[in-house]
Amino acid sequence: MSARHTEIAIIGGGLQGLSTALHLAQRGRRVLVIEAHHPGRFASGVNAGGVRRLGRDPAEIPLAMAASEMWHSIEDLVDDDCGFRAVGQLKIAEDDDDLRKLEARATMVRDLGYDHEEIIDQKQMRALAPGVHARAVGGLWCAGDGSADPMRTVQAFYRKVQKLGVDFNLGHGVSAIARTGTGWQLSIGDAQITSDIVINCAGAWGNKIAAMIGEEVPLETHALTMMVSERTPHFIDPVCGLASRKLSFKQTPEGTLLIGGAHLGYADRDAGVAEPDPIKMAISAKTVTEVFPHLTNVRIARAWAGLEGMTPDRLPIISPSKVDGSFFHAFGFSAHGFQLSPVVGRIMASLICDGTSNLPLHPFRIERFSDDKN
Amino acid sequence: MSEQACDVVVIGAGPAGMRAAVTAANEGLSVTLIDEQTEAGGQIYRAVARVARTRPADLTLLGPEYAAGGDIVLELDAADITVLHGHTVWQISQDGTVWCSDGTKAKSITARFVIMASGAQERPVPVPGWTLPGVMTAGAAQILLKSAAMVPDGPVALYGSGPLLLLVADQLLSAGADIRVVAETTTFKDYLNAAPHLLGALPASKYLKKGIALRRHLKAAGVPIIKAPNGVSIEGTERATGLRIIGKHGQTFEAETILLQQGVVPNTQASWQLRLDHAWHAAQHYWYPTTDRFGATSLANVFIAGDGAGIFGAEAAAAAGALAGLGVAHAAGNISAAARDQKALPFIALHKKAAAIRPLLDHLFPPPAHILVPDDATIICRCEEITAGQVRDAAKLGAPGPNQLKAFLRAGMGPCQGRMCGLSVVEIMARAHGKSPAEIGAYRIRPPLKPLSLAELAAMDDDTPTP
Ligand SMILES: Cc1cc2nc3c(=O)[nH]c(=O)nc-3n(C[C@H](O)[C@H](O)[C@H](O)COP(=O)(O)OP(=O)(O)OC[C@H]3O[C@@H](n4cnc5c(N)ncnc54)[C@H](O)[C@@H]3O)c2cc1C
Numbered sequence: 001m002s003a004r005h006t007e008i009a010i011i012g013g014g015l016q017g018l019s020t021a022l023h024l025a026q027r028g029r030r031v032l033v034i035e036a037h038h039p040g041r042f043a044s045g046v047n048a049g050g051v052r053r054l055g056r057d058p059a060e061i062p063l064a065m066a067a068s069e070m071w072h073s074i075e076d077l078v079d080d081d082c083g084f085r086a087v088g089q090l091k092i093a094e095d096d097d098d099l100r101k102l103e104a105r106a107t108m109v110r111d112l113g114y115d116h117e118e119i120i121d122q123k124q125m126r127a128l129a130p131g132v133h134a135r136a137v138g139g140l141w142c143a144g145d146g147s148a149d150p151m152r153t154v155q156a157f158y159r160k161v162q163k164l165g166v167d168f169n170l171g172h173g174v175s176a177i178a179r180t181g182t183g184w185q186l187s188i189g190d191a192q193i194t195s196d197i198v199i200n201c202a203g204a205w206g207n208k209i210a211a212m213i214g215e216e217v218p219l220e221t222h223a224l225t226m227m228v229s230e231r232t233p234h235f236i237d238p239v240c241g242l243a244s245r246k247l248s249f250k251q252t253p254e255g256t257l258l259i260g261g262a263h264l265g266y267a268d269r270d271a272g273v274a275e276p277d278p279i280k281m282a283i284s285a286k287t288v289t290e291v292f293p294h295l296t297n298v299r300i301a302r303a304w305a306g307l308e309g310m311t312p313d314r315l316p317i318i319s320p321s322k323v324d325g326s327f328f329h330a331f332g333f334s335a336h337g338f339q340l341s342p343v344v345g346r347i348m349a350s351l352i353c354d355g356t357s358n359l360p361l362h363p364f365r366i367e368r369f370s371d372d373k374n
Numbered sequence: 375m376s377e378q379a380c381d382v383v384v385i386g387a388g389p390a391g392m393r394a395a396v397t398a399a400n401e402g403l404s405v406t407l408i409d410e411q412t413e414a415g416g417q418i419y420r421a422v423a424r425v426a427r428t429r430p431a432d433l434t435l436l437g438p439e440y441a442a443g444g445d446i447v448l449e450l451d452a453a454d455i456t457v458l459h460g461h462t463v464w465q466i467s468q469d470g471t472v473w474c475s476d477g478t479k480a481k482s483i484t485a486r487f488v489i490m491a492s493g494a495q496e497r498p499v500p501v502p503g504w505t506l507p508g509v510m511t512a513g514a515a516q517i518l519l520k521s522a523a524m525v526p527d528g529p530v531a532l533y534g535s536g537p538l539l540l541l542v543a544d545q546l547l548s549a550g551a552d553i554r555v556v557a558e559t560t561t562f563k564d565y566l567n568a569a570p571h572l573l574g575a576l577p578a579s580k581y582l583k584k585g586i587a588l589r590r591h592l593k594a595a596g597v598p599i600i601k602a603p604n605g606v607s608i609e610g611t612e613r614a615t616g617l618r619i620i621g622k623h624g625q626t627f628e629a630e631t632i633l634l635q636q637g638v639v640p641n642t643q644a645s646w647q648l649r650l651d652h653a654w655h656a657a658q659h660y661w662y663p664t665t666d667r668f669g670a671t672s673l674a675n676v677f678i679a680g681d682g683a684g685i686f687g688a689e690a691a692a693a694a695g696a697l698a699g700l701g702v703a704h705a706a707g708n709i710s711a712a713a714r715d716q717k718a719l720p721f722i723a724l725h726k727k728a729a730a731i732r733p734l735l736d737h738l739f740p741p742p743a744h745i746l747v748p749d750d751a752t753i754i755c756r757c758e759e760i761t762a763g764q765v766r767d768a769a770k771l772g773a774p775g776p777n778q779l780k781a782f783l784r785a786g787m788g789p790c791q792g793r794m795c796g797l798s799v800v801e802i803m804a805r806a807h808g809k810s811p812a813e814i815g816a817y818r819i820r821p822p823l824k825p826l827s828l829a830e831l832a833a834m835d836d837d838t839p840t841p
């Protein structure tokens with residue numbers, strides 16, 4: 001029985017895999033996406049949908065800026081607006097120490113040559129976030145940021161790549177990878193697929209795939225907890241965070257409140273299970289009711305957690321493999337890969353088609369972990 | 375460290391939970407019994423102690439089965455059990471930590487074993503117009519009667535099938551309601567399918583006799599019991615005004631209150647949330663968690679008793695409760711397997727006797743197709759007002775199962791987490807994809823099992839340990 005052949009195999013049908021498939025297909029490449037479950041089953045489908053440049057690690061700012069531009073015309077890319085709303089993102093200073101911290105951040109970003117993050121005073125902050133407790137003094141504001149609907153985004157990317165002729169192999173994961181004379185052989189259940197080029201977009205499982213070709217990458221699995229409330233009357237537009245406490249907060253167009261903040265639940269990567277921790281739900285509820293006291297009687301309808309791969313420096317791996325030039329990695333997005341996804345695909349397509357990218361990728365190279373050891 | 379720790383937490387103070395709690399306590403285990411109701415009794419014996427105390431005459435109209443519940447409640451009162459009434463369980467962790475709230479403050483109780491006895495819920499009956507004011511389930515009307523002595527004003531129509539339909543009609547009639555019609559979905563074919571199970575039901579013939587007596591009593595009072603195999607639609611724009619029978623001789627019955635009843639199904643939100651193994655009941659079209667005769671589940675520290683593990687009725691539920699109490703007592707090391715098996719004998723016999731009627735009932739009162747897979751225009755998800763047609767369309771667009779629906783629709787994403795639409799969604803998607811419900815699967819259920827206010831959550835003590 002001869003193995004099925006494809007030019008490029010992408011392992012993982014999360015947003016990074018789908019976006020990579022999209023850009024490669026647009027550049028005329030034959031692509032097969034291998035997804036163990038269904039597209040968006042994990043982080044990409046269950047995240048908070050935050051489209052945020054605000055507060056990014058300096059290394060990520062160039063990518064986030066490029067991605068932001070793509071979000072503002074996301075319909076051109078995937079024929080759907082993905083529920084993207086440029087409502088802005090706001091980090092609230094709850095006291096003067098917070099404000100000093102945010103001011104230092106704003107200065108640092110400005111010194112790097114960017115002007116997307118600006119300090120706003122108490123009055124401006126209150127106008128953006130009505131109902132915030134009286135002690136809050138100001139904030140750091142990023143207009144043009146916002147949020148999108150994760151599931152809808154996944155569907156839009158999925159539909160678009162199908163339209164572009166990308167093939168899918170759903171329901172079984174890659175269990176082994178072997179080097180062949182001209183490329184790679186991937187084992188998927190009982191079947192084999194051969195491919196000239198392989199791209200590892202396996203999210204929290206990315207280091208398992210890397211290990212299959214002998215590349216060791218430290219990666220932790222986190223279960224990030226989210227809560228959503230019943231519908232409540234509209235009162236706020238921007239996505240809000242806090243300068244020194246864990247919170248990510250927004251009101252959806254339906255009126256539900258979406259509450260996150262990277263509180264950790266229980267993760268079982270092998271079983272594909274993530275569960276919220278009730279204690280963290282309580283901490284999260286306490287934070288929300290302290291920041292927005294008028295919300296105390298709003299009821300939580302559902303909490304969930306999503307699995308995410310976290311690197312030691314909390315930066316993703318976007319890199320050719322160090323063992324072989326026809327193998328590439330894009331995983332470990334460390335809780336903020338949703339916003340980056342449109343540009344990650346473009347970068348991967350450039351790496352493969354042009355051998356280089358015009359964005360600075362040095363901080364994301366896979367070698368950095370072994371470098372550190374030396 | 376935890377707020378409270380005990381050997382066993384029992385969830386639900388119906389016949390199964392009360393009996394499980396008493397049995398486990400009698401075997402020397404420390405037991406906490408939690409129920410969201412303010413008094414013990416569960417569905418069938420709801421408020422029985424208070425009714426006996428404050429309006430004893432109503433015991434007669436509610437019937438001897440109801441009055442019998444008073445005995446278990448007395449046993450519960452006499453036993454050394456911590457009872458938390460008015461506490462809703464909103465999450466069960468696999469390690470046996472049970473998270474609940476009294477409506478003002480959430481808390482957790484850590485137990486070596488959990489016995490879930492959270493009973494059944496009525497099967498939602500999505501027919502055209504079922505979301506209009508004036509329409510409710512027969513069980514909801516019964517709850518009002520039991521706990522608040524409330525009887526609907528104005529004309530009443532009932533629709534559906536099964537023992538509870540006739541029971542509620544009869545209880546309401548005795549309480550003075552103006553019942554205009556009982557419309558039944560049962561068909562001649564259902565009788566044929568049920569006939570082979572008649573012999574097996576003889577040990578439980580008292581239930582058969584009761585059903586015949588209810589029917590006779592209703593008819594004697596002049597209540598028409600008619601056949602409505604093709605379904606009904608509910609008339610009215612602002613609120614329900616009548617029940618229209620679909621069919622050649624379709625009539626409309628004037629009614630301000632319309633009560634729907636199409637049997638009860640296990641309340642599986644908590645068992646799904648715990649990711650226990652479940653199976654699909656083909657005749658009655660519901661999920662149930664798989665258990666052994668002691669209620670042991672696929673998780674070693676979690677047991678289930680009563681209608682939550684499959685619909686067998688109150689007497690069987692009480693017996694199953696005793697069996698689960700014994701099962702836990704053995705698992706906890708308090709009694710030997712031989713002692714457990716010995717003590718179990720009478721309860722196994724009781725369960726068998728009470729359950730003997732089920733195959734007959736299951737086949738006589740199957741949920742009809744027009745309720746399982748409603749027509750396109752009928753709403754199935756009440757929280758988000760989503761129709762059966764929208765679910766079909768999403769299936770066609772590629773949603774393989776309930777959990778992928780949310781990429782297309784908000785079905786199941788409202789506050790009830792699919793408690794209302796879950797079975798309809800499974801059934802519709804199974805048909806759309808030509809698969810079995812077991813292949814399609816169920817909604818993933820997440821905490822909280824019932825909505826919980828931010829204030830309640832925020833009030834939870836920090837020192838509760840992370841399990
Ligand atoms: C709760 C939560 C909230 C978040 N909020 C935000 C936010 O507001 N803003 C933001 O920018 N980011 C956010 N993130 C992060 C963001 O969701 C992720 O960084 C991003 O979705 C990662 O995409 P991915 O494609 O790398 O991973 P995934 O979506 O996890 O996709 C990886 C895929 O690989 C598949 N796979 C794994 N192993 C195999 C195998 N052996 N064979 C085949 N397939 C395999 C998996 O099934 C999976 O579908 C959040 C994450 C979570 C969990």
Ligand SMILES: Cc1cc2nc3c(=O)[nH]c(=O)nc-3n(C[C@H](O)[C@H](O)[C@H](O)COP(=O)(O)OP(=O)(O)OC[C@H]3O[C@@H](n4cnc5c(N)ncnc54)[C@H](O)[C@@H]3O)c2cc1C
Pocket residue numbers: 385386387388389390391408409410411415416417418419461462463464491492493494495496513514516538541638679680681682687688689691823824
């Ligand atoms: C509305 C309704 C009315 C019924 N009426 C009758 C009747 O009149 N006659 C009859 O023979 N059968 C009736 N039944 C069938 C009934 O389910 C069984 O006969 C019997 O009550 C089953 O006993 P059980 O102990 O398994 O569950 P139940 O008696 O249902 O007891 C379950 C208990 O668990 C509690 N509970 C559930 N979830 C939670 C939670 N998350 N937190 C805390 N507590 C919780 C409930 O409050 C309830 O008290 C009725 C069923 C329903 C749904």
